[in-house]
Amino acid sequence: MMAQTEIVISAEHGHRPTVEGGVGRVTVAEGGGGSQPVSLAEGAEVIIHPAHGCTCIAHPPRGPRSVARETLLALVALGLAGGCRPQPASPGRDGGVQVTRVDVARPDSPSVNTSPRREERTERWARAWSSEPVDAETLRAMMTEAAQADGYSAGLALGRRAPATELSAIAGTLPPQQLDPFLRGLSGRTLxxxxxPSAWRLRWQQDPPSVALATLLGKNAIAVDAAEAPRSESLMLDGDLAHQVAGARSIQNASVPLPSVAALSALHPVVLPLAMRALSARGGVPTSVWLNLIATIGARVHPNPRSWSGAWLSLMDAVPTTDPAVQGALLALEPVVTQVDVQPAGVLAAYRCAVALRLDRIDxxxxxxTCATGTDGWRSLAALAERARPPIAPSLVAEQLRNVLVQGSSDPRVVEAVAQAAVLIPVGQARPLLLQIAENRDPGVLAALLEGLIGHLPHARALPPPVLDRLLGAPFELPEAPSLEARLHATELRxxxxxxxxxxxxxxxxxxMAAHPDAGGSPVSTLIAPEASGGTxxxxxxxxxxxxxxxxxxxPEALGLLAATTREGTYRQTTFHRVVPGFVxxxxxxxxxxxxxxxRIIPTELSGERFERGAVGIALAGLDTGGTQFFITLTDSPHLDARYPYVGQVISGMNVADRLMTGDQIVSAAVIAP
Structure with missing residues (x-):
């Protein structure tokens, strides 16, 4: 019989965990696999291995009486989840230990050693994360704080949460240096x-230009007078990329004069997609402007697809494809824009399928x-599913989707595309497809289907009650971490x-928060952040x-996961699956x-770092859903501030990030210590 050893693990914020203190208590059985017993009291590190459930693997200690940071995180997660049932120890090179009980103090327990400074800091940024309006008393307090020298977080929160009727008054009370965080908070709102307001007019004429204010001008029907109107074009003609971004975003405003062809042609290829989207949303752009852009950008794609493919695809999305002249110009350039040479093969397949999809919608x-074959053939099937939607007759769409599902049923990426397309056709034609997909138990497929049904409730109600009940419960029968997004959508659909x-x-x-939206929720993290070391x-x-x-x-917790994932080699051969030109x-x-x-579950950590060009953040589907997915911002994106974990900044290779295309791979990844 294996001996029982009880250890106590603790961690003080900013220090390595040790075997002394009082955060968690773990009972383990030593030995395993015929190896010599491991004395945890002497400081052997214990890693909770997700693939082994509750089985731990003991490794040589890195220092006297030290316990790995991963241990604390895993034990906290297991304890909060309600404990851990014993499983057979997994033999390993270094022996094994079997967890027989996990009893970790919950966050509200006095035994948890939290950091008041970190809690206070996180609370400040929590206000900016939320979009819920504030009451009059809170508004006054935030205005007072925002006017102070260190009032950045309050200014950002004011922009996100102040009632629209108070915005002009607030803008007039803020010192000039605090206006920018306020505008960054406002940038995602329709006001x-x-x-x-006079303070905003003055800021619009100053350098460096405010991208947040330019975004506000673009999203809102704010009148721009004759003295301010030329500012947009002058910024677009400026060689500075940040100036061009501000100019491009502002031209969505109908009171700003349409930019000249010269101004549009002068834009950096990273900025052009922003201008395309702004012009499309604005409407009323003369056909001659679109034809000039088609000729100019189309001629640049073939010799340099990495720089210009994003602008070309954005242009194809923006132009009025019902205009016969525009249709003819796009189709005439097909031989040029499709015969590009870009590697690896996965990038070329993704690009060709993206172009094929847009051209197929025209004629x-x-x-x-046939846009992709071989190992990339799934892209062709996914594109077929995306193409199969109105104005094609619903019966034909359903038939096409059935054929795609038959051919690609073994690839979750194809089934996800069919699920997203099926909810766009009438319930009668969609129902057989939905019944088939609803029995799939892949977490990504479940997430895609449930998300689609949230926006199309008649399709959900058309499912037989037993099928709907099984579908809503399916994500909760899977391991929690990989199925988080599916669980979230199932909760929202319920x-x-x-x-x-x-x-x-x-x-x-x-x-x-999805299950009990009326109870309120705070993005403040109460789990202890482990020590993190930074680096490159x-x-x-x-x-x-x-x-x-x-x-x-x-x-720090997101960074710890990123570093561990890098060491494990998990990032190798992963792709950039989503590239939004001019954004991320x-x-x-x-x-x-x-x-x-x-x-594994890690808390979402917020900060006041700006998501400007080159910022690196962790992708989320909601609070505490972050994992290994990350994004690089290609232009200043103020609406992301204090809403995603910020982990770093590109210091070299931003031109490489600009050239990334969907399908590009990470060949290798490494963290170099500072």
Whole structure:
């Protein structure tokens, strides 16, 4: 019989955990696999291995009486989840230990050693994370704080949460140096105001330009007078990329004169997609402008697809494809824009399928059927599913989707595309497809289907009650971390259908808030952040090398997971599965479809770092859903501030990040110690 040893693990914020203190208590059985017993009291490190459930693997100690940071995180997660049932020890090179009991103090327990400074800091940024309006008393307190020298977080929160009727008054009371955080908070809002407050007009004329204010001008019907109107074009003609971004975002405003062809042609290829989206949203752009852009950008794609493919795809999305002249110009350039040479093969397949999809929507062609073959053939099937939607007749759409599902039923990425398309056709044609997909138990497929049904409730109600009940419960039968997004959508769908929330204990705040939205929720993290060391993250990609300076203080738990994932080699051969031209390049998902990369639960950590060009953050589907997926911002994106964990900044290779295309791979990744 194996001996029982009881150890106590603790961690003081900012220090390594030791075997003295009082955060958690773990009972283990020593030995395993015929190896010599391991004395944990002497400081052997214990790693909770997700693949082994509750089995631990003992490793040689790194220092006297030290316990790995991963141990504390895993034990806290297991304890909060309600304990750990014994499992056979897994033999390993260094022997094994079997967890027989986990009893970890909950966050509200006095035995948890939290850091008041960190809690206070996180609380400040929590206000900016939320969009819930504040009451009059809170508003006054935030205005007072925002006017102070260190009032950045309050200014950002004011912009996000102040009532629209108070915005002009607030803008007039803030010192000039505190206006920018206020505007960054406002940048994602539609305000309903028609005139620029005087403080904003003054800021619009200053350098460096405020991208947040330019975004506000673009999103709102704010009148711009004759003296301010030329500012947009002058910024676009400026060689500075940040100036161009501000100019491009502002031209969505109908009172800003349409930019000249010269101004549009002068834009950096990273900025052009922003201008395309702004012009499309604005409307009323003369056909001659679109034809000039088609000719100019189309001629640049063939010799340099890495720089210009994003602008070309954005242009194809923006132009009015019902205009016969525009249709003719796009189709005439097909031989040029499709015969590009870009490697690796996965990038070329993704690009060709993206172009084929857009051209097929113009003339109902069949390019998507052959846009990719071999190992990349799934892209062709996914493009076929995305093409199969109105204005094609619903019966034909359903038939096409059935054929795609038959051919690609073994690839979750294809099934996800079919699920997303099926909810767009009438219920009668969609129902057989939905019944088939509802029995799939892949977490990504479940997430895609449930998310689609949230926006199309008649389709959900058309499912037989037993099928719907099984579908809503399916994510909760899977391991929690990989199924977080599916669980979140299942909870949201239950609420949308008027069904009672599923009471499943979870530390994930996104799930808690989705199940009980009226109870309120705070993004404040109460778990202890482990020590993190920063350093430089070097990504060797198929587009080139990107070096990122990591920040140890802004999101230490997210950074710890990133560093551990890098050491394990998990990032190798993962793709940049989502590249939005002029916005972000997102990668790090082992599944390659955006639904993977969460292997353990970590709290979402917020900070006041700006998501300007080159910032690196952790992708989320909700609070506490972050994992290995990360993104690089290609332009200043103020609406992301204090809403995603910030882990670093590109220090070299930003030109490589600009050239990333969907399908590019991470060849290798390494963290170099500071």
């Amino acid at each position: 309903g105001i028609t005139m620029l 109902q062609g069949h390019r998507t059927e 609420r949308a259908l008027g069904l009672p929330a599923r009471e499943t204990p979870s530390t994930v705040r996104a799930l808690q 993250w070097v990504l060797e990609t198929t587009a080139g090398t990107i070096r990122i300076a990591l920040r140890a203080d802004t999101a 390049a997102q990668g790090g998902d082992p599944r390659g479809d955006g639904y993977g990369g969460t292997s």
